[in-house]
Amino acid sequence: MLNLRIKSIKYTLILIALLAFSYKSIASDRKFTIGIILGNPSSAASSYDQEKLCIFEPMAVELQRKNQHVRFHFAYNQHSILGTVKATQDLISQQVDLVLLPLISSQALAAKEILEAHNIPFLTSGTLDRLITDTSMSLSTMPSNQAQVRALAKYAHQYFKQVTFLTLTDIADPYSTSMSSAFSAELYQLNPRQKINHYEFVHFDAETAMSATQGIEVIFAPLYNPHIAHLYAALAKRDKKIIILGPDSIGARHEFFSIIGESSEHINLAFIKNWDNVVKGPNKDKFMAIQKTYCAHTAPSFENIYSFDLMKLLESVINSERHLTKANVIARLKRSHYISVLDGEKYQFNDAGFNKKSLYLCEISGKSTILLSKLAGN
Missing domain, CATH: 3.40.50.2300 (Response regulator)
Structure with a gap:
């Protein structure tokens, strides 16, 4: 009887160990998923759209190639609030862990309400003060209104x-x-x-x-x-x-x-x-290489640069932190040492979650x- 109990305990311990190993294996295999909402992906898109697309898309491809534990999913809002709602819901269905919102403030606000309800953190270039209400879950790379x-x-x-x-x-x-x-x-x-x-x-x-x-x-x-x-x-x-x-x-x-x-x-x-038309800092050559390759039809623009900076800020924590989660990604972005091309300085996020930078x-x-x-x- 005692032997049967010992065997039963052994089997239980083995089963627990196997389950724990399986869970750890699944967790480690799961990719950190980043959603990006942009305007219009068609060839007829405005220059405003094109100047962001020509940066985000090749950088996402390259970042996925170099980091097998991350993946990107793009959604498009067609420059409307309703489109933003649909794009955000699409990203949620893809089980995203972080969303980038390089949008005007009114569109970013529509996404924010949905993302917060699902406990999904986001990084935005929007400036509306009420965009950032929980600085553990959201940041803006720009100064506030x-x-x-x-x-x-x-x-x-x-x-x-x-x-x-x-x-x-x-x-x-x-x-x-x-x-x-x-x-x-x-x-x-x-x-x-x-x-x-x-x-x-x-x-x-x-x-x-x-x-x-x-x-x-x-x-x-x-x-x-x-x-x-x-x-x-x-x-x-x-x-x-x-x-x-x-x-x-x-x-x-x-x-x-x-x-x-x-x-x-x-x-x-x-x-x-937010920019004085001067490309700055130690990352400017990397920016110019991408800009000239993928955005050759335009001179460097504000949209080019802040898109590049958003992706490089994200890359800085992906490269240095293997185990990113929804719960820790914003804290790690705050600690990033990335130096922006827009200002030639590190991001300095204030208590309200907005970047302290020159205007x-x-x-x-x-x-x-x-x-x-x-x-x-x-």
Whole structure:
């Protein structure tokens, strides 16, 4: 009887050991899966899409080739909120462990809500403050809207003291509404008597918006293209000096200039950029090699560079950390020593989960932009 019990215990221990070994083997064989949401993969995609695709796709292929324990899955949102929801659900069905969101803030926000509900961490280039609510599960490689607004408000207060401001707000866009309210709050904090008018819209019409600009010297316009370009073109028809200030959504890419033509001598458009058009740091040669090989149809762009930096930041933890999980990947990204091409500096994430980096104030001139000054970041 005693021998039977001993044998039974032995068999039980052997079974436990085999199960543990099998579980460990399965766990070690499982690939760390990274999802990436982009806009439109077709050949008719915008230059904005192409400048990201030509970096993300070859880098993902190369990273998978060098690291057998990771895999990538791409999804495309067709530049819509509904498309973002579908793309996010597609990635969840692929059992992703981390998602990259190189999207505008309103689209990234739609993905964030779903990913958080499924406890999936994400890394984004979005700037909306409420994008990052749990810094153990999400990070942004850019400064927050609040950092941009603070820098712009200080600039406006310094140079435009005795003027009336107008905020133009797309109330259907969380990015636009948050930027406008934050800018007004910052100005009032600097000058409680500051005069600020507000114009809100759902469907933008440049000619209608013009009626709100009467008697206004400075406009704050947190808008995307083509709205900002159509506003500029409408204002250019008037023989009146006016100043437009804006965050990084303005961009002033070639799509902007295709609408406005050349800059107007009546309008001073100054806006925030996250890059001063200079490729920097020890990784710039690696970037240029990829950019010239896969993106030869364009000059190095902001989209090229921040896409490269996102992938290299990820690669830095994949190469140094074999056992990445949903639970530890964000903490390891925070500790990365990767030096970005955008700034030539390490990422420094603040307590809110946004990158502390320099901002640049630029101005429209002719058919291009010129750098006015370097501004303090977060």
